């Protein structure tokens with residue numbers, strides 16, 4: 552059966568090494584349009600993004616995560632995914648809201664044949680405080696937001712096999728009863 556979305560999702564793999572190709576701002580805007588269609592709890596739309604293109608700033612953001620942050624250094628763009636957590640009503644599902652938007656970004660990136668990787672920030676530590684605090688300070692994010700993760704994007708510089716039907720954990724899906 553035709554399954555265009557599966558054709559896309561099976562090709563999406565975490566890409567952590569990037570080439571030097573510059574991604575057009577226009578293409579990044581198209582990717583972000585996809586992110587903005589992601590569902591959010593109660594339709595509150597509490598997820599916001601900072602698109603970072605400046606190489607120096609990308610390095611500084613990477614340094615905000617003590618272990619593994621430097622993996623974003625070669626990325627051409629880094630999307631900082633943050634959620635408005637000040638309002639308790641909107642904050643209940645903040646992780647879910649941010650995660651779904653991030654997944655949309657990962658798929659949108661694959662659609663354009665580029666590579667991307669989720670880089671975790673929640674509960675991670677930086678140089679002096681939490682990674683979240685340090686990234687918000689760097690980017691001038693106002694109080695009331697929490698950074699969930701980054702999505703590093705760039706030209707693919709590593710080959711990853713697309714998933715096939717054989718790779719799927721079909722045993723994880725239960726029909727009708729466990």
Ligand SMILES: Cc1cc2nc3c(=O)[nH]c(=O)nc-3n(C[C@H](O)[C@H](O)[C@H](O)COP(=O)(O)O)c2cc1C
Pocket residue numbers: 563564565566567619622668669670671672711
């Ligand atoms: C919640 C979450 C956190 C992740 N954190 C990181 C991370 O900090 N660094 C990283 O390189 N990859 C991270 N990843 C990517 C996973 O390691 C990756 O998706 C997994 O190994 C499966 O590989 P695939 O994406 O190629 O299918 C994360 C993925 C998720 C969903």
